[in-house]
Amino acid sequence: xxxxxxxxxxxxxxxxxxxxxxxxxxxxxxxxxxxxxxxxxxxxxxxxxxxxxxxxxxxxxxxxxxxxxxxxxxxxxxxxxxxxxxxxxxxxxxxxxxxxxxxxxxxxxxxxxxxxxxxxxxxxxxxxxxxxxxxxxxxxxxxxxxxxxxxxxxxxxxxxxxxxxxxxxxxxxxxxxxxxxxxxxxxxxxxxxxxxxxxxxxxxxxxxxxxxxxxxxxxxxxxxxxxxxxxxxxxxxxxxxxxxxxxxxxxxxxxxxxxxxxxxxxxxxxxxxxxxxxxxxxxxxxxxxxxxxxxxxxxxxxxxxxxxxxxxxxxxxxxxxxxxxxxxxxxxxxxxxxxxxxxxxxxxxxxxxxxxxxxxxxxxxxxxxxxxxxxxxxxxxxxxxxxxxxxxxxxxxxxxxxxxxxxxxxxxxxxxxxxxxxxxxxxxxxxxxxxxxxxxxxxxxxxxxxxxxxxxxxxxxxxxxxxxxxxxxxxxxxxxxxxxx
Ligand code: ADP
Ligand code: GLC
Numbered sequence: 001x002x003x004x005x006x007x008x009x010x011x012x013x014x015x016x017x018x019x020x021x022x023x024x025x026x027x028x029x030x031x032x033x034x035x036x037x038x039x040x041x042x043x044x045x046x047x048x049x050x051x052x053x054x055x056x057x058x059x060x061x062x063x064x065x066x067x068x069x070x071x072x073x074x075x076x077x078x079x080x081x082x083x084x085x086x087x088x089x090x091x092x093x094x095x096x097x098x099x100x101x102x103x104x105x106x107x108x109x110x111x112x113x114x115x116x117x118x119x120x121x122x123x124x125x126x127x128x129x130x131x132x133x134x135x136x137x138x139x140x141x142x143x144x145x146x147x148x149x150x151x152x153x154x155x156x157x158x159x160x161x162x163x164x165x166x167x168x169x170x171x172x173x174x175x176x177x178x179x180x181x182x183x184x185x186x187x188x189x190x191x192x193x194x195x196x197x198x199x200x201x202x203x204x205x206x207x208x209x210x211x212x213x214x215x216x217x218x219x220x221x222x223x224x225x226x227x228x229x230x231x232x233x234x235x236x237x238x239x240x241x242x243x244x245x246x247x248x249x250x251x252x253x254x255x256x257x258x259x260x261x262x263x264x265x266x267x268x269x270x271x272x273x274x275x276x277x278x279x280x281x282x283x284x285x286x287x288x289x290x291x292x293x294x295x296x297x298x299x300x301x302x303x304x305x306x307x308x309x310x311x312x313x314x315x316x317x318x319x320x321x322x323x324x325x326x327x328x329x330x331x332x333x334x335x336x337x338x339x340x341x342x343x344x345x346x347x348x349x350x351x352x353x354x355x356x357x358x359x360x361x362x363x364x365x366x367x368x369x370x371x372x373x374x375x376x377x378x379x380x381x382x383x384x385x386x387x388x389x390x391x392x393x394x395x396x397x398x399x400x401x402x403x404x405x406x407x408x409x410x411x412x413x414x415x416x417x418x419x420x421x422x423x424x425x426x427x428x429x430x431x432x433x434x435x436x437x438x439x440x441x442x443x444x445x446x447x448x449x450x451x452x453x454x455x456x457x458x459x460x461x462x463x464x465x466x467x468x469x470x471x472x473x474x475x476x477x478x479x480x481x482x483x484x485x
Contacts, residue, residue, distance in 0.1 A: 001035045001475055003027075004131035006120055008113070008140035010039060011258075012082065013047050013090075014102060016361075017306055018252070018387045019137060019168050022219070025255035028083035029468035035475070038129065040120045042112070043077055043090035045098030054079045054090055060126050067114055068183040072096070074119050076126075091119040110176040113140045113205070114184045120144065121152050130157045133475045136165045139174030142209030143184060146196065149212055150186065162478035165213035167206070169384050170227050170234045171310055174205030199235070210239050214478040216247045217471075219385035220406035224249030232382055248474060251409055252385045253464030259370075259391045266367035273458045276396055276451070279371065286372030289365075290331050290356035299444040300329045301437070302373030302397065304366045304388055307336030312379040312402065315433040317343065323437050324351050331373065332357045333365050370395045375423075375440050379433050383407045389422070393457035398422050398443070398450075400436050410462070414443070414453045421457035 009015055011024030027037040041047075047054070060076035074093040081088050091097075096112045103109070120141075124131065136144045145163040152158050180203035181191045190197060196211035197203050210216055218224045224247055226232035228240045240247065257263070261279070262272040268285040271278035280296065287294040305311050316323070324330070324347075332344050332355070341359055348357040358365060370376065376392035378401045385406030389399040393410070399422040401407040407424075414420030423439055425432040443450050 001133070001472070001479070002129070002131045003030060003035050003037045003133050003135055003475065004040065004120065004124065005037055005135045005137070006040045006117070006141035006144055007137045008042065008102065008116075010041050010088065013041060013052055013088070014044055016102060018385065021255065021387055022168070022252050023137060024082070025253065025258075025464055026468060026471065027081060027086040029253065029464035030471060031083060031085045032465075033468060033472050035472065037086045038131070039081065039086060039088045040116075040123070041088060041090050042097045042102075042116050043092040044102050045094065046102070047090070049077070052079050057089070057123075060123060063119075063122060065115060065118055065122070067111060067118070067185060068179075070111070070183075072111075072115050074115060076119070076123050089123060091116050091123070093119075110174070110180040110203070110205075111183055113174065114143065114180070117141060117143050117147060121147060121158075125155065125157060128157065131161050132479045134161060134163045135471075135475075136163060136209060136213065138166070138168050139172060139206040139209070141165075142174060142205035142207075144209070145212035145214070146186075146208045147184075150190070160480045162214045162475075162480050163212070164215045164217060164474060164478060165209040167210075167216065167218040167227065167384070169310070170206070170232070170236060171382070173199075173207065173234065173236065175199060175202050176205075177202055179203075204236075207236055207239055210236060210243060214246070215474060216240070216243060217250050217474060218247070219249070220251050220409045221249035222408045223382075223384045223405040226382065226405060248470075250467050250470045250474070251406060251462075252387060252390075253467040254387060254390045254394065254462045256463050259367075259394060261371055261395045264367055264371065266364045267371040268368070271396075273396070273455060276454070276458070279396055282368060282372035283374070284372075286331065286368050287329070289368070292329055292331075292353070292356055298327055298329055299374045299441060300331060300372065301375045301377050301400075301440070302369040302392075303330070303332040303334065303377050304369050305334045305378070307334045307340035309337070310381055310383070312381040312428060313340050313343070315379045315428070315430050317430075319430045319434045319437075320347055322434060324354055326438075326441060328354065328437075328441065330355045331369055333362060333369055335360050370397055373397050374444060375400055377437075378402070378407060379428075380404055380407060381428055386410070390462045393421055393460055394462065396454040396458045398440070398454055398457065400440055402426075402428060402432075410460075414449070414456075415439075419456050420453060421460065422453070
């Protein structure tokens with residue numbers, strides 16, 4: 001089984017969120033099932049070529065590509081992935097990818113990912129490598145199924161290729177003006193009202209992917225249902241419903257080599273279910289780094305997150321004073337939209353003896369918060385899968401989550417179930433967060449129950465194996481017979 005996995009982020013090369021974790025760890029899990037994988041990524045200027053030994057691929061240099069009226073030139077680089085088997089190909093086009101961040105608001109954002117997707121096909125043609133499945137991820141590779149069906153369908157190399165589109169987040173769709181259709185070299189006639197590319201008069205890359213992909217997956221069973229409703233579908237629920245027979249929810253796994261308290265070398269003390277008491281040493285170091293007083297009697301609540309509307313931090317806005325009126329500590333690591341940063345900064349200044357906030361992206365600190373906190377808070381409005389709650393469960397840090405998407409599929413409230421592993425609230429309401437934070441405090445005092453709940457989390461298995469097997473089944477389902485056989 002040959003898989004071409006196309007993504008805009010991949011660990012360890014470049015990451016802004018969970019998409020990178022998934023695209024970095026799914027390929028090794030798939031290759032354990034015998035799949036042969038090539039991953040494609042843009043070669044963003046911020047990727048460290050020396051560190052990852054990323055080298056030019058001979059013969060694919062300064063390839064010309066005309067998109068609409070503009071002429072581009074791209075080159076291809078590659079390296080071996082962390083498993084030593086998967087090959088990672090990087091599309092280089094400095095004019096497009098050497099920017100301060102990997103996603104931009106620049107006027108050529110559409111061109112950046114149109115070029116990327118064309119370059120995937122041109123590279124495969126050059127390598128004469130015929131994938132059985134193009135596995136696309138989010139809008140940045142949402143045009144691949146359309147390009148395959150409408151532009152590259154005559155090339156024998158691709159006649160037996162199928163497409164799978166994984167939706168990691170329906171909130172980001174790649175919506176651009178109508179002119180994007182020309183930039184992608186599709187004719188005017190393909191821009192039909194209510195058709196595959198059109199969305200409220202604009203071009204929508206994700207919609208085109210949903211329309212043309214042979215199969216659509218998303219990253220949890222609950223989210224697969226949710227996105228087919230108007231509440232969660234971000235305007236694409238209609239088109240998703242029309243394809244409901246071809247939508248599957250596959251929960252993400254977590255990489256046990258990277259997020260495992262027994263071996264994690266980014267935390268101060270390793271521990272496992274058999275020596276959980278060593279976890280406390282991480283709390284001591286976390287608080288020391290945060291400049292807060294350590295006490296075994298004070299519960300620490302951790303947050304590691306992108307600061308985005310999706311993550312639901314508004315629930316703290318009117319409750320924070322009441323929450324911090326109690327004897328608790330809060331440690332936050334995040335980056336993103338300014339008004340959330342302003343809010344947490346204000347809180348940290350006002351409650352400097354209880355709250356520590358760090359802005360920016362800091363992987364080591366993320367690991368330390370996961371290991372050193374007693375509770376981990378994710379009050380998301382929506383959460384396609386969410387990885388942090390699974391990391392927390394693995395680390396014996398009890399998640400407090402809202403019941404949505406992958407959070408609903410992984411966290412079981414301890415009050416309802418003998419094997420409960422966390423605290424879950426149903427509705428996106430400040431008072432429900434407040435009650436959950438209070439329940440956490442009470443749980444923290446009831447040591448036998450607290451211990452039981454966290455052991456329950458630590459004994460769950462979120463490894464990639466099961467999910468990778470489900471992807472293999474999906475690939476086999478969509479795989480087309482090789483022509484001529
Ligand atoms: P999303 O992809 O929506 O951001 P996930 O829970 O799937 O949410 O994945 C987030 C990933 O990004 C996790 O690996 C998390 O630890 C990491 N992360 C998020 N914010 C930061 C940050 N500020 N510093 C370091 N890691 C972060
Ligand atoms: C998205 C989602 C997150 C999910 C991740 C990986 O960024 O917001 O819930 O875990 O993708 O699939």
